[in-house]
Structure formats: C-alpha cells, structure tokens
Amino acid sequence: MRTLPRSFYDRDTILVAEDLLGKYLVHADRAGRIVEVEAYLGPHDLAAHSARGLTERTKVMFGPPGHAYVYMIYGMYYCMNVVTEREGHASAVLLRAVEPIQNVNGRTQGPGLLCKAMGIDRRLNAHDLLSDDFYIAEPPKEKPFTIAKRPRIGVEYAGRWAKRHLRFYIKGNPFVSRL
DNA sequence: TGCACGATGAAC
C-alpha cells in the first residue's frame, strides 16, 4: 500500500476530508477503511477547537499538515484528527468511523469507539502520519462510491457553522455512525 | 488554584 504523501494533506480541508473516504488508516498491525469524517476549517470555524486560538491542546492543529491531533473528550474517549493545510492555518479532519479491515476488535462507529478499536490514544498526539507505524494509505483496490454530506455532530453551539454540511460519509456503508 | 464544560457512548 502506498502511504499518502504530505501534499495530500496540504490542501483545502474539505477536499482532503472527501478524499480521505475509502482510504486505509493503519496503526501497528491494525487497519480500518475510513468511511465517515468531518472537516474543521480553521480559527474562523466556531466549531473548531482552534477557534479559541493557539493553546497547549490545539497547537498541533497550528502545525504542519499530515500529523495526528488526538485529544481526550468527556474524560473517557479519544478523538483523532488529521491536520490539514499549511502550517499556521489550524484546520483538521476528524475521523468518525472506519470499516474493520485487519486486527480491529470491537465497534468502530463513532470517533471514540474508532480510537478505542484502533488502539489510538494521547501518546499518538502530534505523531507524523508519514511514518511506519501510524499512517494513512491508498487502498489496494477501491470500488466507486457516493459521498453523502450532512451537518457535523455535537456542534450545535457553533451557530451558523453548525448548519453547514461538513460531515462526509460513504453512502450506504453499514459502519457509518449516523445518517 | 478552582471549576464549568465538552467534536461521546450507553443506559434508561
């Protein structure tokens, strides 16, 4: 499998989000096919963590593209994002669900369960995705699919940003967390 | 130094 190059992530976040669908997320001996994601467009996007500026937690979002932004949510789950666009722009794509491909145990529907099943935790925060043990790759073979677009989950507080269709998933895939 | 609150998931 071919690991996605840095240039893949150094592009418009919405394009990266849509292109991540169908790709393989690999961590150690585990692999999952990405079937649902959400785009967080930068400091101006009120639903994005980077909207409150550069902080200890969000500094990875402000860094170079192609790195993982992993944080703990509600004191019990981890969420994984892929940092996009040029350094300093602070945008990212949240991985919400994967389809089990290899050595994945348990449910993978939802960002928290996805990380649990893939063995992803805070140790992988800021990890470069152009590495040998944790990366995203072009799948060996891929059949055509339709991309569905819906509002993001759990960001009702973000005003008009909450209404935008920035969640993307593979239409008809049974591993998508929510329709 | 203290405290309110989540880009969740599961139970009721």
Add this chain to the structure above:
DNA sequence: TTCATCGTGCAC
C-alpha cells in the same frame, strides 16, 4: 434525557 469521568481553558 441522563450520566460517567477528566483534561483543558479561563475566570478569580
């Protein structure tokens, strides 16, 4: 609709 559970961010 409620709750578990804790790191982060900002108020004091």
